[in-house]
């Protein structure tokens with residue numbers, strides 16, 4: 001990745017920019033197709049790009065804080081021409097928030113926003129033939145609720161949220177944090193909103209809703225987990241909830257002042273309680289990912305061991 005430039009280094013770079021010998025061809029222009037790890041660092045004067053495995057060039061602006069927008073734009077324009085001539089597929093421009101004044105200069109060359117995080121925006125320019133084939137950024141937010149069900153009393157934990165237009169019974173829950181497992185979100189949100197400690201058992205349902213007002217117009221994925229209670233004494237969070245109680249499951253399944261998704265989950269739980277939770281549960285198993293050192297969680301209906309090993313199957 002691009003090293004941060006020191007002030008002296010920056011002055012030297014700017015002198016090179018003004019001297020116009022800058023946008024030298026990358027040393028290994030066509031590299032990078034063999035995979036991200038051995039992608040060469042392409043050098044285009046002060047705009048250093050890294051070639052990715054899709055043939056795109058990624059440029060990270062560092063401490064170019066003295067660079068004026070006009071000089072930046074001239075340099076970027078020449079570099080883009082160079083990359084286009086080399087057949088690059090796209091340019092990704094990572095702009096730290098303090099360099100935001102350079103964004104308009106890039107936009108004038110055809111760059112658009114791809115995504116932004118708190119400290120930086122990423123702009124993209126498609127260079128390949130035809131319409132852009134670059135993937136979009138995040139499409140969904142993920143909300144997770146915990147249906148904490150006490151099998152011995154047939155009671156289920158329900159809340160009514162504050163700041164809602166109607167007071168409906170629902171399961172405690174909230175938005176998943178980056179990198180957080182679904183089950184961990186459910187357990188954390190239940191504890192934060194109700195003070196109840198619980199344990200993840202399974203996934204019960206997934207709702208997908210597009211153009212969700214609470215997701216800034218993006219799509220919303222709302223997942224309900226079955227949790228087992230580990231404590232029973234409610235300590236309601238007054239900022240998030242109006243009410244919280246242990247309600248009989250059959251009462252929730254037939255209640256009028258609840259949401260359709262909550263009713264359906266309650267009916268599923270009643271069915272599971274009577275007929276066995278293996279009829280409704282999507283259980284979780286962890287596997288190693290193809291990306292070295294990483295793991296993922298797989299959720300599906302219970303699979304007999306004979307099918308897992310594929311022995312003893314006709």
Ligand SMILES: [Mg+2]
Pocket residue numbers: 172173174175189193240
């Ligand atoms: Mg909530």
